[in-house]
Amino acid sequence: MKRSTQVTLTSISLLLLAAAIWWASGNLNSYYSRVANTAAIYITAAVSFNLINGVVGELSLGPNGFMALGGYTAAILLLPVAQKEMVYFLEPMVWPLGSFSLPPQLFIVALLAAGIIAGIGAFIVGWPCLRLKGDYLAIATFGFGEIIIVLANNLLSVTNGALGIKGLPELTNLWWTWGTAVVTILVVKNLVNSTYGRAMRAIRDNEVAAEAMGINVTKTKMIAFVVSGFFGGVSGALLTILISTISPTLFMFTMTFNLLIIIVLGGLGSITGSVLTAIIFTVLQELLRTVEAPFSLGFIQLPGVPGMRMVVFSALLVVLMLYYRKGICGSWEFSWEWLLRKLGRKEVDQWNQPMQDQY
Amino acid sequence: MLKVENLEVYYGGIHALKGVSLEVQSGQVVSLVGANGAGKSTTLRSILGLVKATSGSILFNGEEITNLPTHEIVKRGLLLSPEGRHIFPNLSVRENLLIGAYLRKDSPGIAKDMDQVYQLFPRLRERLYQKGGTLSGGEQQMLAIGRALMGRPKLLALDEPSLGLAPLLVKEVFAVLQEINRAGTTILLVEQNAASALKIAQQAYVLETGRIVLAGSGSDLLNNKKVRQAYLGG
Numbered sequence: 126m127k128r129s130t131q132v133t134l135t136s137i138s139l140l141l142l143a144a145a146i147w148w149a150s151g152n153l154n155s156y157y158s159r160v161a162n163t164a165a166i167y168i169t170a171a172v173s174f175n176l177i178n179g180v181v182g183e184l185s186l187g188p189n190g191f192m193a194l195g196g197y198t199a200a201i202l203l204l205p206v207a208q209k210e211m212v213y214f215l216e217p218m219v220w221p222l223g224s225f226s227l228p229p230q231l232f233i234v235a236l237l238a239a240g241i242i243a244g245i246g247a248f249i250v251g252w253p254c255l256r257l258k259g260d261y262l263a264i265a266t267f268g269f270g271e272i273i274i275v276l277a278n279n280l281l282s283v284t285n286g287a288l289g290i291k292g293l294p295e296l297t298n299l300w301w302t303w304g305t306a307v308v309t310i311l312v313v314k315n316l317v318n319s320t321y322g323r324a325m326r327a328i329r330d331n332e333v334a335a336e337a338m339g340i341n342v343t344k345t346k347m348i349a350f351v352v353s354g355f356f357g358g359v360s361g362a363l364l365t366i367l368i369s370t371i372s373p374t375l376f377m378f379t380m381t382f383n384l385l386i387i388i389v390l391g392g393l394g395s396i397t398g399s400v401l402t403a404i405i406f407t408v409l410q411e412l413l414r415t416v417e418a419p420f421s422l423g424f425i426q427l428p429g430v431p432g433m434r435m436v437v438f439s440a441l442l443v444v445l446m447l448y449y450r451k452g453i454c455g456s457w458e459f460s461w462e463w464l465l466r467k468l469g470r471k472e473v474d475q476w477n478q479p480m481q482d483q484y
Numbered sequence: 485m486l487k488v489e490n491l492e493v494y495y496g497g498i499h500a501l502k503g504v505s506l507e508v509q510s511g512q513v514v515s516l517v518g519a520n521g522a523g524k525s526t527t528l529r530s531i532l533g534l535v536k537a538t539s540g541s542i543l544f545n546g547e548e549i550t551n552l553p554t555h556e557i558v559k560r561g562l563l564l565s566p567e568g569r570h571i572f573p574n575l576s577v578r579e580n581l582l583i584g585a586y587l588r589k590d591s592p593g594i595a596k597d598m599d600q601v602y603q604l605f606p607r608l609r610e611r612l613y614q615k616g617g618t619l620s621g622g623e624q625q626m627l628a629i630g631r632a633l634m635g636r637p638k639l640l641a642l643d644e645p646s647l648g649l650a651p652l653l654v655k656e657v658f659a660v661l662q663e664i665n666r667a668g669t670t671i672l673l674v675e676q677n678a679a680s681a682l683k684i685a686q687q688a689y690v691l692e693t694g695r696i697v698l699a700g701s702g703s704d705l706l707n708n709k710k711v712r713q714a715y716l717g718g
Contacts, residue, residue, distance in 0.1 A: 320586070327572045327583050334570035337532060339558030339587040339635065456574060 126462050134461045139307065146299045158299060159367070160411055165302035166364050167403040169309045171387040172396055173356030176313050178385075179394035180322065181349045182329030187250065187266030188357045188384050190273040193376035194246050195239035195358025196365035197277065200290045202227045202235045203366065208292045212285055219282040232296045236305070236362050243358020244351045246273075251350040256343045258332065270378060277373040289372025297367035305363060306400075309356045314396055316352065325349050329394070379435070386442055391452050398454030406438075413437055485510040485670055486531070486562075486639055491540035493523075493530050500526045502694040503540065508639065508687070513661070513671045515681040515702065517715060518691035524674040525567055527691070528641050531672075532564045533557045544639070559587055561638035565628045567674075568647060573617025577608055580616045580627055584634030594634070601630040604660055622653040629657070633664065640664065641672045646680065658684055678715040682706045690715075 149161060174188045206226050209218050217223060227235055246269070254265045277284045284290070316322050324345045327335040336342050365371040387406050391398025416437060419429040445452070486508040493501040501523050508514045516524050529535040531542055533554040542550045549557050563584075572580050581601060585594045602609040605626040611619060616627060625645060632640055645661065646654040658680050665671050665684075675681035682688050685702035690711060698705060705711050 320582075323575070323579055323583060324586060326575055326579075330572035330574050331570050333534065334566055334572065335583070336534060336554045337558075337564045337566050337570070338583050338631070339555045339563070340583070341553070341555045 126465070131461050142303065142307070146303055150299050160407060161299060162297060162302045162367050163364075164404045164407040165299070165306040166360050166367065167383075167387065167407050168306040168400050169302075169356055169363070170360040171384055171391070171399040171403045172306075172309050172313050173353045173360070174384045175388045175391075175394065175396065175399045176316070177346075177349050177353040179388055179392075179399075180317055180329065181325045181346055182393075183255070183346060183350070184260065184263040185266045185350070185353070186263050186378075186381055186385075187270040188353075189376045189378055189380040190266070190270035191243040191246055191354045191357035192361025192364065192380060193270075193273045193277060193373075194243040195361035196371050196376060197284055197290075198239040198242045198358070199235045199362030200293055200365050200371045201283070202238060203229070203232070203296070204290060204293055212288075212290055212292065213282070215286065215288070216281040218285075222283065229294050229296055232301070232366075235366075236301075236359050239362035240355040240359040243361070244355040246358075247351045247354025248347070251347050255346040255350060267378075270376075270381060274373045274377065284373075287373060289370060289375075291370045293366055293369040293371070295366065295369045297363050302363055302367070305359055309359075310396060310400065312352070312356075316349075317396070321345060321348055326394075382435075383438075386438055389442065389452055390445060392454035392456060393452065394456050395452070395454040395458055397457065397459040398452055402453060409438075410434060485545060486672065487543040488527070488531065489541050489543075491527065491530060491542065492538045493526055493535055494538050495526070495535070500694055501530065501537075504691070504694070504696055506689050506696065506699070508670060508672055510670055511665075511668070512686045513665050513673060513684050513702075515673045515675060515685035515688040516691060517675055517678040517681055517688065517705075517711075519715075520676070521693075522691040523694040524691055525643055526694075528564060528643050528672070528674055531557075531641065532562065534564075555587070558635065561636075562641065563632045563635045563637035563639070564641045565632040565643065565645065567643035571616040571619075571624050571627050571631070573615060575616055576613050577616055577619070577627060578612045580631050581608075581634050584631035585636075587635065593636070597634055597636060601633055604633075604663065605630055622649055622656075625649060625653070625657060626660075629660065629664075633669075637669060639670045639672060641674075643674045644676060645673070646675065646677045654680065678711070679706070682711075 149158065153161065170188060170192060174185070177183055177185045201222055204212065204226055206224065209223050209226065213223065250265055250269045254262045278287050317325070324335065324340045327338070327340060328342055328345060332342060361376065365375070383406065387402045388399050391402035413434040417429050417431055417433045420427055488504060488506050491501050491504040504523065504527055516527060518524050526535060530537045533549070533552050536551055540550070541548060544560055544562055547560070549560065572583065575583065581598060585597070588594055607623055608626060608630055611623065616624065619627060629642070629645060642661070645657050649657065654677065661671060661673070662684050673681055673685065682702045682705050688700065688702045688705045689696050690698040690705065698708065698711065700708070
């Protein structure tokens with residue numbers, strides 16, 4: 126297929142998405158638009174998390190830490206100064222954070238700052254860990270996530286501790302969340318198909334051979350990890366501003382667990398899989414609220430059990446690992462060729478495709 | 485071209501190489517033969533910087549490359565096709581080949597070399613968009629060699645290219661290696677299949693428990709009584 130055809134098809138579908146968002150912003154009630162926003166945020170977080178876990182094959186357990194970094198960065202930057210004096214009543218906010226705030230028009234600056242701070246966090250964790258082979262990254266990133274939460278609880282003059290920050294301007298809307306999701310997908314997809322991405326997948330397949338081919342393994346992993354951290358931070362910022370409050374409990378290890386479920390269910394390494402399961406997961410999380418509500422079986426009354434949803438998800442994960450190990454998509458990736466082939470418009474001979482991409 | 489002097493390597497507590505010295509002249513095929521655990525692969529891996537040398541020196545075109553990071557060594561034109569057909573199973577055949585050219589930036593040259601690899605291994609062309617892991621053992625070995633050639637190495641190091649291949653394929657692989665050598669690539673070959681490896685070598689070394697015990701031209705070693713007894717079955 127010609128590159129121009131692909132660009133046209135992608136542009137058309139983006140326009141359709143824009144139309145859908147435009148319609149949704151006017152017509153969805155606040156509950157449904159909250160769900161739609163959350164789905165997009167989960168897409169951003171999952172696709173970026175998948176880059177390091179699925180594409181490079183390095184187990185990271187710290188996306189909650191990066192999201193927390195992003196969330197706090199955005200919250201601190203966007204909370205109005207007057208509000209800061211009210212919220213930080215235990216200990217006044219440290220200078221200069223307490224004396225300025227970004228106007229709502231500069232939301233994008235806050236989002237970028239959130240991504241950059243999280244990216245720097247990823248760099249600091251990755252610098253020592255990514256030059257080692259083995260499970261060190263998993264341990265270090267797990268520790269990193271916990272450290273961020275401990276810091277958030279105790280750095281009263283920056284994070285307001287366990288009380289958290291309230292009264293953030295509600296700037297997140299469908300345009301921001303879905304726009305970010307689209308940008309994340311495009312960036313990650315292009316990265317995966319670039320020379321660096323090929324090197325990342327080569328590292329996942331066989332690290333020693335990749336090294337022997339002249340790939341700078343540490344640097345390549347680092348690029349993936351920092352990009353992953355950046356978009357993780359942005360998604361954390363979007364989530365924080367969406368619910369207009371942040372406290373250390375928002376980004377506990379459960380967040381990482383949710384994201385792990387999403388990328389494993391979707392298929393490690395598959396962007397399509399991450400996107401689909403992020404949506405499915407968000408919707409299921411809402412539908413399964415019923416299992417947490419108290420209900421009666423006629424003769425006995427069962428009280429509501431908070432957290433019951435996670436039991437269902439865990440069971441789902443176990444079943445999937447037993448019978449469908451590769452996830453929904455495996456390593457399959459959506460492409461326009463595939464769609465056209467399915468529609469029967471054109472029979473494309475798989476083995477004799479003309480080379481489309483540049484060397 | 486390549487000069488290794490008194491190379492010593494420890495693997496954990498094991499003294500794997502006890503002062504290996506060897507030389508590869510430009511344009512030659514040099515074979516390194518020996519039994520299992522003699523240190524053949526370790527020698528290659530430490531030349532490539534995949535294993536850190538404890539002492540000794542490795543000179544490539546007069547430049548000290550001892551313990552440089554691997555990607556720096558590859559940049560200088562030394563490429564290894566690792567033992568056991570380390571191809572990338574989830575990458576397509578074409579992507580596998582492109583990874584071989586990872587450090588090159590000259591697109592037209594890469595395209596030209598792709599064509600050359602197809603001519604050398606027509607079967608790879610038929611399987612271009614298939615995943616590497618779905619190839620047969622022999623095809624994977626061809627892919628591994630082709631991938632190494634894509635880096636346009638000045639010196640191509642091969643670790644057991646005939647491992648696990650049917651006799652007919654072994655012959656084919658060795659014929660290809662000679663062809664590559666004739667086209668101007670220097671080859672450093674590590675093999676258990678001593679007979680074939682010595683036959684095509686201008687210079688050869690016999691390794692035993694981390695030491696070079698014999699050196700000479702390929703044909704000399706082929707006719708050497710000790711070598712015949714130990715490695716060629718009488």
